[in-house]
Amino acid sequence: MDTVTPTKLSPASGTYQPKGQLIGGKWIGSVSGKVITIENPGKKTSIAQVPHAGAADVELAVTAAEKAFPSWKNVVPRERGKLLLKIAEAMEARVEEMARTIAMETGNALRTQARGEAKLAADIFRYFGGLASELKGETVPLGESVLSYTRREPLGIVGAIIPWNAPVMLGALKIAPALCAGNVLVMKAAEDAPLAVLMMADITNEFVPPGVLNVITGYGEECGGALANHPKIRKLSFTGSTEVGKVIMRAAAERIVPVSLELGGKSPSIVYPDADEDWAVDGIINAMRFTRQSQSCTAGSRMFLHEDIFDSFLAKLEKKVTALKIGDPLDEASDIGSIINNKQYTKVCKYVQDGLDRSDARLVFGGLPPKTGPLSEGYFTMPTVFADRSNDWRLAREEIFGPVLVAIRWSDEAEAIRMANESHYGLAAYVWTHNIGKGLRAAHAIESGWVQVNQGGGQTPGMSYGGYKQSGLGREFSLEGMLDSFTQRKSVTVNLAV
Numbered sequence: 487m488d489t490v491t492p493t494k495l496s497p498a499s500g501t502y503q504p505k506g507q508l509i510g511g512k513w514i515g516s517v518s519g520k521v522i523t524i525e526n527p528g529k530k531t532s533i534a535q536v537p538h539a540g541a542a543d544v545e546l547a548v549t550a551a552e553k554a555f556p557s558w559k560n561v562v563p564r565e566r567g568k569l570l571l572k573i574a575e576a577m578e579a580r581v582e583e584m585a586r587t588i589a590m591e592t593g594n595a596l597r598t599q600a601r602g603e604a605k606l607a608a609d610i611f612r613y614f615g616g617l618a619s620e621l622k623g624e625t626v627p628l629g630e631s632v633l634s635y636t637r638r639e640p641l642g643i644v645g646a647i648i649p650w651n652a653p654v655m656l657g658a659l660k661i662a663p664a665l666c667a668g669n670v671l672v673m674k675a676a677e678d679a680p681l682a683v684l685m686m687a688d689i690t691n692e693f694v695p696p697g698v699l700n701v702i703t704g705y706g707e708e709c710g711g712a713l714a715n716h717p718k719i720r721k722l723s724f725t726g727s728t729e730v731g732k733v734i735m736r737a738a739a740e741r742i743v744p745v746s747l748e749l750g751g752k753s754p755s756i757v758y759p760d761a762d763e764d765w766a767v768d769g770i771i772n773a774m775r776f777t778r779q780s781q782s783c784t785a786g787s788r789m790f791l792h793e794d795i796f797d798s799f800l801a802k803l804e805k806k807v808t809a810l811k812i813g814d815p816l817d818e819a820s821d822i823g824s825i826i827n828n829k830q831y832t833k834v835c836k837y838v839q840d841g842l843d844r845s846d847a848r849l850v851f852g853g854l855p856p857k858t859g860p861l862s863e864g865y866f867t868m869p870t871v872f873a874d875r876s877n878d879w880r881l882a883r884e885e886i887f888g889p890v891l892v893a894i895r896w897s898d899e900a901e902a903i904r905m906a907n908e909s910h911y912g913l914a915a916y917v918w919t920h921n922i923g924k925g926l927r928a929a930h931a932i933e934s935g936w937v938q939v940n941q942g943g944g945q946t947p948g949m950s951y952g953g954y955k956q957s958g959l960g961r962e963f964s965l966e967g968m969l970d971s972f973t974q975r976k977s978v979t980v981n982l983a984v
């Protein structure tokens with residue numbers, strides 16, 4: 487929705503109100519003067535307006551970044567690290583405001599999701615702040631009369647594009663390592679959830695020189711496309727759908743710039759017959775990210791359940807999941823909030839309808855959301871499980887990005903692993919069994935960038951994270967991720983015989 491005249495805005499109390507987009511240390515509107523109106527998906531109300539940026543805004547941001555780069559790259563790494571530690575502290579001091587802002591704009595429940603995300607984002611700054619001195623090179627033994635060493639140098643202006651599902655965490659994962667390594671950044675926030683990201687930029691801007699971090703707000707193709715194709719961008723870092731990831735990689739190919747892609751998933755969970763227990767059911771609920779409406783790239787959305795425990799496990803799952811409270815994301819009592827927007831809501835409902843229409847698929851629980859009552863006032867969907875179909879139907883192959891889980895029966899372990907690997911995605915996977923030997927053999931056989939055994943948790947700083955196959959390219963969240971994704975190695979060779 488575009489408008490130049492402010493619409494009636496009703497933000498929730500204690501949330502961040504944007505001052506524009508951050509370019510060269512200043513808060514400014516878009517060059518066109520147009521704005522994007524941001525919606526609270528839990529209430530379908532307008533909550534804020536942000537600049538509607540296009541190619542001209544990208545140009546301004548790149549120019550500001552270009553100006554900031556020469557001195558930023560020469561700041562002693564540990565001094566850059568100390569600034570990141572200060573940002574972490576300042577973010578922690580405002581965790582509640584940030585969490586409420588995330589909940590209001592994404593629909594993710596405050597207690598179960600948004601608060602944890604705000605804390606994790608601060609922790610990401612702290613983690614990378616402590617790593618600045620690890621931007622080390624090596625010496626290479628080329629003989630007594632040669633000194634050969636390497637340097638880890640920044641790439642220059644990084645162009646980053648982030649999605650809406652965990653915007654602050656995913657934004658922190660670009661800002662902290664990119665800046666720590668001496669790069670400057672132009673980041674495009676997601677058009678559906680830019681507010682908490684702007685708040686994070688606001689805090690960061692208090693500590694770093696103007697132009698080091700620029701955050702712009704615009705739509706995908708128009709603004710993100712201009713950023714991806716800008717000739718001065720020296721590195722692209724993208725998180726979002728596999729479809730757009732391919733567009734970004736094509737743009738990178740034109741200029742031979744390195745690209746990191748964190749894309750979609752259709753992650754398998756393999757439940758062994760000895761795991762028909764409450765802890766495994768809780769783990770499956772966590773892995774499926776039911777309390778984030780399953781809008782997660784790592785959602786364990788294909789559950790391979792051993793035939794001996796198929797019905798009893800599903801009965802336990804139904805009991806626990808249907809006890810979760812769906813409601814206003816800002817209400818402390820809500821376990822589950824709302825889907826991000828009408829488009830994603832409609833998409834999820836279509837998948838559910840597709841499942842209901844198949845006579846060979848059995849609805850275990852859930853279904854279409856109510857059309858009347860409080861849950862119809864936002865984009866609320868119902869956690870839904872379908873059983874009995876094989877691994878080859880649409881609901882078991884495509885990334886739904888909503889709370890629709892498919893349960894598939896298995897009896898032979900090799901067959902379960904084969905089905906788990908039968909996907910063009912390979913982001914995450916989960917294995918559930920008391921038999922650690924079995925669990926680890928399965929973990930090693932699964933084609934995926936991250937396998938968890940007997941837990942369904944989220945990412946932790948320090949652990950390299952990223953996808954196999956079409957789930958992505960490159961790794962984030964770790965020292966190695968920072969070194970590989972945000973530095974380039976230079977060799978210097980000196981003849982000592984002169």
Ligand code: NAI
Nearest residue numbers: 648649676705706707710711726727730749750783885887
């Ligand atoms: P998307 O991939 O279109 O959007 C992600 C980001 O890319 C946003 O900032 C958007 O503005 C930008 N973008 C979109 N088109 C672009 C283009 N042509 N050039 C440059 N930037 C562009 O994701 P969307 O439309 O929000 O969701 C669609 C589906 O994508 C979801 O249903 C889900 O399956 C998947 N998705 C996966 C995510 C993940 O973390 N793996 C995150 C978000 C979406």
Ligand code: MG
Nearest residue numbers: 706727729730
């Ligand atoms: Mg899209």
